[in-house]
């Protein structure tokens with residue numbers, strides 16, 4: 001069992017009806033609350049060129065990027081614009097999951113990928129070996145159930 005967080009960092013679950021001004025000094029999002037999502041995984045779109053991109057938002061004021069549909073910039077609270085990121089990126093970290101998880105058959109590899117022009121996303125790999133940090137990867141078609149997937153570039 002995990003220890004309870006210190007009282008100073010306890011947060012209530014925020015809703016989209018919370019005003020930005022209600023943000024406290026422990027808010028991790030600069031006072032900007034993302035919309036509630038039934039599925040927190042980023043959406044991957046396949047373009048007419050057959051390349052896959054993660055859909056998200058970019059702030060034209062400060063350049064902040066997010067793989068989610070933030071209503072406002074989490075850094076400067078400015079307006080954000082729809083953006084598509086990828087298809088290539090660099091592995092920031094990777095691991096192989098070897099414990100059983102409902103709906104998953106271990107072992108399988110996961111990687112955090114810094115998309116070249118975008119945010120960091122969690123992605124599955126097609127094989128069960130973790131790529132080295134710094135490996136170049138490309139977004140692949142998402143799994144049937146919506147997992148972001150990448151393939152290691154040669």
Ligand SMILES: [Zn+2]
Nearest residue numbers: 059062073076
């Ligand atoms: Zn911004």
